[in-house]
Amino acid sequence: RVEAIGFGTLLSAYANDKETFDGLMAFYESKRTTAANNLMAWLVTCNDIQDPGCATDGDIDVAFANIVAYKQWGGDYLDKALEILDIIKNTLILDCTVDNATTKVLAPGYSNGHWGGCQMTDIQYYTPGFFRVFAEVTGDNIWEQLADDSYVLLNASANPSTGLVPDWQTAEGDPGPGGREGRFRYDACRVPWRMSLDYLWNGNDQSRQWCNKVTNWAYGIGPGNIVDGYELDGTPFGTYHNSAFLGGFTVAMMTNDFEKLNEFADALDGLNDTYWFNLNTRVVYLFALSGNMWKPEF
Secondary structure, X not given: OHHHHHHHHHHHHHOOOHHHHHHHHHHHHHOEEOOOOOEEOOEEOOOOEEEOOEEHHHHHHHHHHHHHHHHHHOOOHHHHHHHHHHHXXXXXXXXXXXXXXXXXXXXXXXXXXXXXXXOEEOHHHOOHHHHHHHHHHHOOOHHHHHHHHHHHHHHHHOOOOOOOOOOOEOOOOOEOHHHOOOOEXXXXXXXXXXXXXXXXXXXXXXXXHHHHHHHHHHHHHOHHHOOOOEOOOOOEOOOOOOHHHHHHHHHHHHHOOHHHHHHHHHHHHOOOOOOHHHHHHHHHHHHHXXXXXXXXXX
């Protein structure tokens, strides 16, 4: 999956592991397809391509990882990032109307044409802290607009009491369009991490406000009781207690209260995940928690 390549390139770039990063990028390059408009096919094996279309979140993470790689090692990594960002800008950023205002929205994928957009997007694909860096390196204000409009989409779908957001939504905030998941599940569990970076790196108050709301709710549940699925009103239906969910709230608690953060960190320390997704998100979160996920400065 391209999201796994996104995780891997982010982690190896921040870990200053050039050999692993270059190997992952070679794999990414080998799986680019015309159907995905020269982005990576989202679902592949080592030997074939199972779905030639792209998934936007993975390509965004790979582009950002190449910017981190450039800061670590120089070379042509920035050029690689700019190439990916140009494709995303020209094919996957759309104008939608939310509350009578034009709002930048990411189409979640491209398969011989973009799919989704105004009537179907995924708030997990939005990392405003990344977008503001993209604006710096490209000189294109569309990325700053997308960063700001991420909060329009976030606030449109967030439950007013819990702050929880759905995996999938329309631009206007309606959960579960087209029969897709409209609850807080394995896409939305990453949103607290993604949104918190904009406060941790830039002091963005919209980031802080939402992160505070959702972490206050999570603290009321208790870090040892977080499960892998909630209705947006906070009603649990998940079964498993894992790092993918607990870790996202832990990173977001960095915007909130230090003593509560320690409680979440202690609970996270007690988990021993083995499934690839829970393990990868855990390590991503730990990089953020330890200060090793820094903002590239230009």
